[in-house]
Amino acid sequence: MLLPKLAFRNVLRQKRRSILTAMSMTGGYILFSFFVSLLDGSYGNLIELFTRDHTGHIQIHFGNYLDRPKLFKSIKRRSELEAALSEEEAVQAFAPRVFAPALAYAKEKSTPVTVVGIDPAMEKNTSMLFHKVKEGNYFSDDVNADGFYPAMLGLGVADSLKLNVGDEIVLISQGADGSIANDIYLVSAKVGTKSSNERQSVYLPMFAAQEFLTMGGGVHEYAILLNHSDEAIDVADALRSRMQNSDWVLSPWQKVEETFYKTMQADQQAAYVELGIVIFLVCIGVLNTVVMSVLERTREFGVLRAIGTNPGKIISMVIMETSILALFSCILGFIISVPINTWFTYVGFVLPEPVDIGGIMASHMQGVLTFKVFALPTLVVVASAITVSIPPSIRAARITPAEALASH
């Protein structure tokens, strides 16, 4: 118990210097914690945004459909796949989809669109589509009395064709068998906004889309929703081993939104480099303090050695002094960080202009309050303080009584 007591007293001996060092470490801690909160928070929000909005956390495609989409690359044995998905506990919801490019006509105007076939009930649980209906009604599978299927239009399509709910829309495309797909649909709803992801989409009930494209019962994609985006890779691995079908390719959102994921990783790496520089500067300050206090106390260490103190104990004492200071700084930093990060998590900044991050628009920045936000800076600050105090402490331990007496 002697050593900590000594170390603690030593810290208090030069109060002003200790306070200044502690301040720089506290500043480092706060900055670090804030940055981690910002990075994890804003990216976390973005990931939640697009995974819950439309991509889901995991997608399943046939072969390399994700890279080279072709109409014929469709998943056929759907009941088998759906059974496997239902068995996996982590899977919250899933929805099948069919995609094809098409030309939409109405009143002598035309525009290129993406036809998206969805299962109305399953899609409602998996993506935000249901909540994006701006006008009209979210459709069901049913044909109307005249034999027309309903269609929901992205706002971009509705605007450029000047279509309203109840109007007819003509779609022309190529079927999976090479035939010319053509049919008329009734607009049942307008969805999304002019800038949202589905602005050029035309949603059709699954059966109608499959019939339109002569696809039989196949689908192009399954979007799977989990409890949290963090689980995607693990659950994808688990599902992969469960399915045992090499034609079904499972891609976690990190693969589906690869551009975004890579941009995010690059940005995070850059941020960590910046943090590294901050910590480096803090370390220099700490090193300065420790070296100063060791040099100042040459005689003292000489005496300690002369009365038979073990050099190891001297090293421990010097390191302990820095550690006490670092821990104290972390506690102080934590006390200051909590309100800052809390505000940032629940309020945050709104960006004046949305920023495009790998194709996904970020409109506001918010933090996050996790264990990592506070633990990581503590670990880094304490570890780096200890590291920089090792060389001066060794120096202190090497002082011989004769040297010490000669130094003044």
Place this chain on the structure above:
Amino acid sequence: MHSKFTSCLLFISLLVPLSNNAAEVPSSEKARALIKKMEDLYRADSSFAQLTMRVESPHYQRTMTMESTSLGTEKAFIRILSPKKDRGIATLKQDKEMWNYFPKINKVIKVPPSMMMGSWMGSDFTNDDLVKETTLADEYALQLEETDDLYTITLLPKEQTITVWGKIEYTIDKKSMVPVQQIFYEDDGTKVRVLTYKEPKQFAGNLLPSIMEMIPLNKEGHKTVVIYDTLELNVDGITEEMFTLRTLKKRFR
């Protein structure tokens, strides 16, 4: 009705032995006459045919039946009869223009000149193959080579001709005077597709290959086969009125 066609045949049959012996008829003239004859074989002054088209690809196979009517070289009309999903889809060719009609959406869509080399109804035949907008005999420079059994005519596009082919090799059977094969080359000399004529049959007194098989060489596993189920040439009752946009949109069950 038959007179014009037979006189044409006569003319050619006269021309052929003549040119064999006498050097005064230039070979390109003879080639021109041969190509013209081949191009008119299935058409004559007017024609009515029932066809089956089978489109094969690595991922699908489908069969369509259709009716084709033509008048002169300028006008043609094709209507798909089956499958049910495509029934009633029609194509009208008038001079150098072409329209498709889709009954389900009651819409006539003009095929723009840029799409003439595009696929017709997802087959390996282009729109141009169907409507023969490009007249081979006029728009290509011709070279004739002969063997004992075959005429081989090499067609090179004239400078002002708009085409995607760098060269076409047209082979004709000497004895039966029917086309055997057409090989299409790109500008750089690579073979792109081969059209083969098979199984000659008697159609209204004319011997004609009843099967045309188009194989694109740049798309593995793709093939389109057209089978002439019936063919009538110089049919009475085919009139100009049958080749209008109004007829195209007329209700068809």
